[in-house]
Amino acid sequence: MPSLFDPIQLGAVHAPNRVLMAPLTRGRATQDHVPTPVMGEYYAQRAGAGLIISEATGISREGMGWVYAPGLWTEAQVEGWKPVVERLHRAGGRIFAQLWHMGRIVHPDFLDGAAPLSASATTAPGEIRTYASGDGKKPFEPARAATKDDIARVLDDYSAATRNALRAGFDGVQLHAANGYLIDQFLRDGTNLRDDDYGGSPENRARLLREATLRLIAEAGADRVAVRLSPNGEVQGVDDSDPASVFVPVAKWLGEQGIAFLEMRESKPSSDFRPSAVPRLSPEIRKVFPGPLVLNQDYRLASAQADLDSGLADAIAFGRPFISNPDLVERLRRDAPLNPPVTATLYWGGPAGYIDYPALADEPSPSA
Template identity: 65%
Template sequence: MPSLFDPIQLGAIRAPNRILMAPLTRGRATRDHVPTPIMAEYYRQRAGAGLILSEATGISQQGLGWAYAPGLWSDEQVEAWKPVVAAVHEAGGRIAAQLWHMGRLVHSDFLGGEPPVSSSATTAPGTVRTYPAEASGEIKRPYTEARPLRTDEIPGILDDYARAAANALRAGFDGVQIHAANGYLIDQFLRDNSNFRDDGYGGSIDNRVRLLREVTQRVVDTVGGDRTGVRLSPNGEVQGVNDSNPHALFEAAAAALDDIGIGFLEMREPRPGGTRGLPDHPPVHPVMRKVFSGPLALNADYHADDAQAALDAGEADAIAFGRTFLANPDLPERLAEKLPLNPQREELFYIGGAEGYTDYPRWEAGQAA
């Protein structure tokens, strides 16, 4: 069986190891969702990953409701991404852009007071960080009720994904990953506690998988299946979405993606001892593994030993690491040499600036200090 440190082919991307950097929202772009120079240093530091999956990146203003998150819908954003991607390549790395539409998790503050869109008229639980009306700083507000997307609007959503995918390649990214997980727009269509439609996008599992299938096909038609990945989260409830029959749902989703022929599938599914509670059902990824023939990466708070055990058992072909990569820019080297890890500073995850972002030391620097 392969080790974490063996190369793997992820579609057109030749990854030198099987340690992927999971998407990690960091909030270091501008208020207008334009990448900033400090992001180039952050990603450059982590170029030792087999593949970096970028932070979630908005495909449109309609789909982006996270303060200071980047986008990929304008020429200005594309130009600002170019030095970020170039920095990764100059350091010997590979990077794919994660394409994001948040659906009902976009507060109306980001939309000029207009409601967000979703599969159905629902409201996400909790609060969201938005911009204040004036001055600087931040505030949190309860989510606002979404309106259902009309069927005649869905071609426009597909256009937005296609444009963002094309823009990603213009910016130099090696590929893209469609974010279809964690309670965002596509996940809101997939799950039956957030999708109450009675048209061709609701009701049966096949109908609820339709938007995922159409988005993926459109992106594949735009940039190629070998440069397209997808993220799913066959977990329990996340950001208010859940499903009554997750095994059947995600088996159908994985089979649809296999039919389209994407380059890789990456999944977030909680395990014991992780940062999210366990779902109230057995793991779903073994069912998906049977119907998806491409490379599969799992993401579930792995460490070196249990990550290798997942490869040894044939459960996955690669492992995506999230918060450990955030705090350890040299994570592959630390895992290979079984070195201690830097502690994470969660209070600095989203505050902006270099602190808690680009100031985590590599092992050699940490020892010298």
């Protein structure tokens, strides 16, 4: 069986190892969601990953509700991404842009007071930081149900963002269909209360995902398109009464399209980030998805290799360990200790706690 350090073909991309960098929102873009030069250093430091999946990147102003996260809907954003991607490529890395519409997780502060868009008129639990809230947070507000015209516009935004990602130099794109954001809000019956072609049956609730995936394929080719799912457990108030009935057919359909790979974040009861007792669906999805299957969530060296050895996964995506360990692949190869992250600088700020984590040969600790 392959090891984590053996190469793998992910569609059109030859990855030199099976340690992928999962998407990680870090909040180092501008208020206009334009990537900044420090992001180029951050990604270049992590070029040893078999493939990097970029931080979630907005496809439109309507779909963006995270402060200082990057976008791909304006020319300035495309131009900002170009040197970031070029620097990573010069360092020998490969990167897919993760395309993001947050749906009801967008606070009206980002939309001049307008209600956010979702599958149905629901409200996300909890609070979120906005530019207007300063250092505090505001509670989410009710979303409005997307009309057919809204859906058509969102699909056009996915097409445009894919074109922009390719113009910026990305090696491919990943559809963010996980973690309680717009497409996940359509997929699951806890938030999709519709009675039209986009609601009701699992097939109908998956319609937006299928249409969005086909838009990405039309622009980039199936071998440069990936999809991310989070099939088990509640995320940001989004859940389903029978996840197998939704996600197993979705995975089968994605396999039939020949996408580059399917990545899944699977919660576990022991997870310290969004734990869930809902059983993992990867064993069932493995049976119907013939392409490369990439699993993510709470992996360490032994558990990652075990899932490769069993054939359950073809590669493993590591998220938080890459934040504080730019040389994570080499640390795993040597079974070396990992740097702990500085929690105060996870989501916004400058270079501190972003590009100053030491590699194996370095001495200093990152700034708090």
